[in-house]
Amino acid sequence: GQQLNQSPQSMFIQEGEDVSMNCTSSSIFNTWLWYKQDPGEGPVLLIALYKAGELTSNGRLTAQFGITRKDSFLNISASIPSDVGIYFCAGQDNDMRFGAGTRLTVKP
Amino acid sequence: DGGITQSPKYLFRKEGQNVTLSCEQNLNHDAMYWYRQDPGQGLRLIYYSQIVNDFQKGDIAEGYSVSREKKESFPLTVTSAQKNPTAFYLCASSEGNYNEQFFGPGTRLTVL
Numbered sequence: 001g002q003q004l005n006q007s008p009q010s011m012f013i014q015e016g017e018d019v020s021m022n023c024t025s026s027s028i029f030n031t032w033l034w035y036k037q038d039p040g041e042g043p044v045l046l047i048a049l050y051k052a053g054e055l056t057s058n059g060r061l062t063a064q065f066g067i068t069r070k071d072s073f074l075n076i077s078a079s080i081p082s083d084v085g086i087y088f089c090a091g092q093d094n095d096m097r098f099g100a101g102t103r104l105t106v107k108p
Numbered sequence: 109d110g111g112i113t114q115s116p117k118y119l120f121r122k123e124g125q126n127v128t129l130s131c132e133q134n135l136n137h138d139a140m141y142w143y144r145q146d147p148g149q150g151l152r153l154i155y156y157s158q159i160v161n162d163f164q165k166g167d168i169a170e171g172y173s174v175s176r177e178k179k180e181s182f183p184l185t186v187t188s189a190q191k192n193p194t195a196f197y198l199c200a201s202s203e204g205n206y207n208e209q210f211f212g213p214g215t216r217l218t219v220l
Binding site: 045097 | 112114148149150151198200208209210211212213216
């Protein structure tokens with residue numbers, strides 16, 4: 001099936017910095033989802049996007065559904081140590097596909 | 109509290125043995141899913157079920173089996189036919205087919 005390309009694979013940032021990550025696909029999706037996974041735990045849904053061009057915020061997190069429906073972006077502002085984890089994108093049309101994840105490390 | 113539970117958290121198995129992973133949800137969701145997670149990779153779908161007594165193979169179903177006798181439960185059996193079973197297994201559920209999925213805490217299976 002179609003693959004999602006998520007980048008970057010990993011990020012090392014200083015506390016207080018902003019973070020950006022994205023997912024792209026060769027196919028269009030009807031829904032984009034962003035999850036966060038802590039080590040040894042299941043992913044937790046952060047933001048869901050349902051319409052091309054949609055921009056949605058959840059606290060310090062902002063995500064956008066790309067206008068072409070083939071990409072999505074997640075931004076985290078003013079990062080804090082508890083933002084550490086792996087962030088996954090997921091795109092849905094007739095099935096759901098996941099990116100390989102972005103591993104975020106925040107240095108105090 | 110509504111949610112998804114998986115048990116056990118950690119599981120060790122000898123080669124050649126079948127093992128069953130439990131997944132229970134009290135969210136009244138119709139659809140349930142099993143994923144496998146390996147380091148550095150996205151989640152890969154093993155099996156999914158949209159309704160009781162019905163399930164479909166995902167991308168990597170070989171060596172696995174499932175049942176869906178009750179709406180709340182979707183156990184996964186890792187059989188001895190699965191050549192590389194050591195992985196982190198995640199169960200998820202959603203209200204409808206491929207709506208927002210909610211995940212359980214996962215089971216880490218190690219084959220010794």
